[in-house]
Structure formats: structure tokens, C-alpha cells
Amino acid sequence: MAKLTDSQLESVLIKYRHHFHEYPELADNEFKTTEKIKEILTRWNIKILSTHLKTGVFAEIGLKDGPTLGLRADIDALPIQEESGVPFHSKVPGKMHACGHDTHIASLLGGAYLIKQREAELPGKVRLLFQPSEEANEGALQVINDGQLDGVDAIIGFHNTPNQPIGRVGLKPGIASGAIDKFKVTLTGIGAHASAPQNGRDPIVALGAEIGALQSIISRNINALSGGVLSITHVTAGNTWNILPETAFFEGTVRTANKEVRETIKKRFPQIVDATAKAYGVTADIDWYTGDPSVVNDPGLTAIVRDETSKFTDTYELTPGLGSDDFACFQEHVPGVYVDIGNGGHVSVHNPRFTADDGLLIYGARFFERNSFRLLHELSNSK
Structure with missing residues (x-):
């Protein structure tokens, strides 16, 4: 494997990132992404591990027995039509790396x-x-059930984050x-003519x-200092102006910490749903x-990651939010650290721009x- 300078490596990673973005x-349909990652790792003589999953790549580096550290990057995109205006914009209609997973892939490759060097x-x-499949279908659980976390002693990962300077790392x-x-929730009532609602049970009301x-x-019902969000995001009922529908x-989603x-x-x-439905005569x-x-x-x-990371970039105390990431599923099995890294942008993830x-x-x-290297040394010394 040819030795690359830092600037050469950065150029290579940018090229790969643009490819994945395009x-x-x-x-669960990351087939070409999977093959490209395998192709790159194989060229670098990195051992690919077997898997029963149809997408995703798992590999290992190391010559000595000792602790094993997991490094995670998610690889899927979102069903969004891109409007970012970048020159390497998505070439696939209706699909976009609107959460920046392309940057995660390229970073882990780097x-x-x-x-490996x-x-x-x-x-x-x-x-x-x-x-x-981080965005749907519990990809982390698929990985765990496939045995890819077996033997792993700890795990780290990151998510790129807008509204922070490039490379600044948030930890907590x-x-x-x-x-x-x-x-x-589906509410079922009795349909009727809109002029005679007394003949039905209106699920829209x-x-x-x-x-x-x-x-x-x-x-x-909850302490105001504890926090929580209940958001109703999709409502549908009826199909015309003068008919009370049968269903609504x-x-x-609910988000809590x-x-x-x-x-x-x-x-x-x-x-509440059942009592309210009963009060209005629907099920x-x-x-x-x-x-x-x-x-x-x-x-x-x-604390270890904060100390090591502060040696090459700025760090700050991360303010928790109610967004979710299935990296949490890995942390139910092994201790881990998940951080934010500033991406220099100013538009929220999951946005077409x-x-x-x-x-x-x-x-x-x-x-x-x-x-x-730091965590493996620390884990080795603690055993």
C-alpha cells in the first residue's frame, strides 16, 4: 500500500466522498456503496470480515492479540431531492446524502x-x-445480530454537525x-353525508x-425540567368535500432523554387516545x-477521547438534543463514545439544501x- 502524504490522503478522501455523494x-439498498468500500479496503490490504447481511462492510486491522475497538460509520442516504447546488450533487433522482453519511464513510476510510500504516x-x-440502514430498519441491531460486535470491547463514532466550525468536536x-x-393511530367511525353528521360518527372531529x-x-404529566417531545407529523382523513369519512x-414520534x-x-x-375516541363515539x-x-x-x-482529541482540534461540551441515532444500540452492549464534528455548514440535516x-x-x-491507538493502549493497561 503506497504511503500517502497528508495532503494526498485528503485529496483521496475528498474524491471518495464526492463519489458516495453522487x-x-x-x-438496506446500499449495494454499490458496499462494493466500493470493499474495493477500497481490499486495495489497502485490509481484511474484510464475512457477513450474512446483504449490505454493509465489516473489516479488521491488527496483528496482535488484545482488546478490540469498534469504529462505526453509517452509509445510507435519504429519500430527498437534492437542492444543495454543490458541483458533486446527487445523480440519483429523489435520493441524497442529506445527513452527511458520505462524510462518515470517507472519514472512516481515512x-x-x-x-493500517x-x-x-x-x-x-x-x-x-x-x-x-441507520435511517430505517435498525441497522445497528442488524449488525449486532450478525455478530459483528462480538469480541468488541468498546466503540466510537461521530456525526457531522452544522453550525460548528470545521473539525470542532463536541463531547458529553x-x-x-x-x-x-x-x-x-387509526380512528374508525361511521361515514355519513356532511349535511347530516348526526347519522354518523365523525372521526375527523x-x-x-x-x-x-x-x-x-x-x-x-411530566416534570417540565425533564423534557420530552410528542410530535404529530402526518394527518389524513376523507377524500371529498361533502362526505364524512369512515376513518381518520x-x-x-416521541423523543425523550x-x-x-x-x-x-x-x-x-x-x-388518552382510547378515552378520547370513546368520548367521540369512535374506536x-x-x-x-x-x-x-x-x-x-x-x-x-x-474523558480519554476528549483529552486525545484536544491534541489536534478544538473541543467543546456538547449540549444534548432529542435527535436519535442507532449508535445507542451498540452502547447497550459495549461502552462507547459518540461525538459531533463540525461540518462548517449552516443548514440542518435532512434538508434538501x-x-x-x-x-x-x-x-x-x-x-x-x-x-x-489511545483507547487500545488504555484498554490494554486496564486488563
Whole structure:
């Protein structure tokens, strides 16, 4: 494997990042992305591990027995038509790397290259996890169930973040993100002519009452200092102007950063939905999906990562938000640290005008390289 200078490596990573950005693939369909990652790792003589998953790449670097550190990057895109205006914009209609996972892929590739150059120095092994389906279908759980976390002692990863200078790293021990739950509710009444609502049971009126009543969970059932969000994001009912429909539908999400609050909302939600539906003479069918837990960073490992990262870039204390990431699923099995790295942009993720500066790639690569050696040394000394 040819030795690259820092500037040469950065140029290579930018080229790879642009390729992945131009050809985005949705969750569980990252076939070409998977093949490209394998092609690059194979060229660099990095060992590819076997998997039963149809997408995603798992690999390992290291010559010595010892602890194993997992490095994770998610690889899927979103069903969004790009409007960013970048010269390397998506060539796939209706699909875009609007969450910056292309920068995660390229950064982990860069980290893998740098670690491979110093493989003989590793006091253990590094497991590369190019994870599919972060945006849907619990990709982290797929990876865990496939056995790719077996033997891993700790794990690190990052998410690019807007509104921070390029390469600035945000860290926080403990809870750093929200847990996610999803719900779908179908209300069934009796259809009637709009001029004679007394002959039916109007699910639209019931739906309106449900929307208002459910917000009382946040305002009246949980401590205001604990925090939580219940957002109804999709409502549909009826198909014309003079007919009361049989059914009405709404769905949305709950975000929390406290286990007790999460349980309170989950308990109160069906109570309110069923009681409100009964009051309006309709029935309710609830589909509740329990999603990712909160990202919870190990305090000891976070302190080490903060110290090592501060040697090559600025760091700051991350303010937790209620966004979610299935990296949290890995942390339910092994201790881990998940950080933010500034991307220099000013548009939110999941937006068609989202951009991320190529300059963050070398910081991402160094984050993985420097912390791999530091954490493996620390883990070796603690055993």
C-alpha cells in the first residue's frame, strides 16, 4: 500500500466522498456503496470480515492479540431531492446524502488507511463497522445480530454537525441524545353525508380532539425540567368535500432523554387516545414502535477521547438534543463514545439544501486514528 502524504490522503478522501455523494443509496439498498468500500479496503490490504447481511462492510486491522475497538460509520442516504447546488450533487433522482453519511464513510476510510500504516504498533485490533440502514430498519441491531460486535470491547463514532466550525468536536459524558418512539393511530367511525353528521360518527372531529389531548402529556404529566417531545407529523382523513369519512389517521414520534419520562408517555398515550375516541363515539387502533434508546457516552472513555482529541482540534461540551441515532444500540452492549464534528455548514440535516465541507474529512480520519491507538493502549493497561 503506497504511503500517502497528508495532503494526498485528503485529496483521496475528498474524491471518495464526492463519489458516495453522487451515488446515494437508501437504507438496506446500499449495494454499490458496499462494493466500493470493499474495493477500497481490499486495495489497502485490509481484511474484510464475512457477513450474512446483504449490505454493509465489516473489516479488521491488527496483528496482535488484545482488546478490540469498534469504529462505526453509517452509509445510507435519504429519500430527498437534492437542492444543495454543490458541483458533486446527487445523480440519483429523489435520493441524497442529506445527513452527511458520505462524510462518515470517507472519514472512516481515512482512519482505516492511517491505522493500517501503523498496524504493527496496535496493542490489539480495530474493527471497522460500515453500518447499513441507520435511517430505517435498525441497522445497528442488524449488525449486532450478525455478530459483528462480538469480541468488541468498546466503540466510537461521530456525526457531522452544522453550525460548528470545521473539525470542532463536541463531547458529553452520559446522555447525549434522545430516545425515539413512533406511533400510528387509526380512528374508525361511521361515514355519513356532511349535511347530516348526526347519522354518523365523525372521526375527523375525534382526530382534532386527540391532537390537543395528547399534548397534555407533555404539559401536565411530566416534570417540565425533564423534557420530552410528542410530535404529530402526518394527518389524513376523507377524500371529498361533502362526505364524512369512515376513518381518520395520524402518526408521529416521541423523543425523550429520560427513561422514566419515556415510560410515562408510553403509558399515558393509549389511555388518552382510547378515552378520547370513546368520548367521540369512535374506536382507535394504536401501532406503537419502540425505537432506539438514548446515546449514553461512557464517562471514563469520554474523558480519554476528549483529552486525545484536544491534541489536534478544538473541543467543546456538547449540549444534548432529542435527535436519535442507532449508535445507542451498540452502547447497550459495549461502552462507547459518540461525538459531533463540525461540518462548517449552516443548514440542518435532512434538508434538501444540506451541505458539509470537505475539510471535515481529515479531522474525522484523525479522530478515528488517534483515538484508536489511545483507547487500545488504555484498554490494554486496564486488563
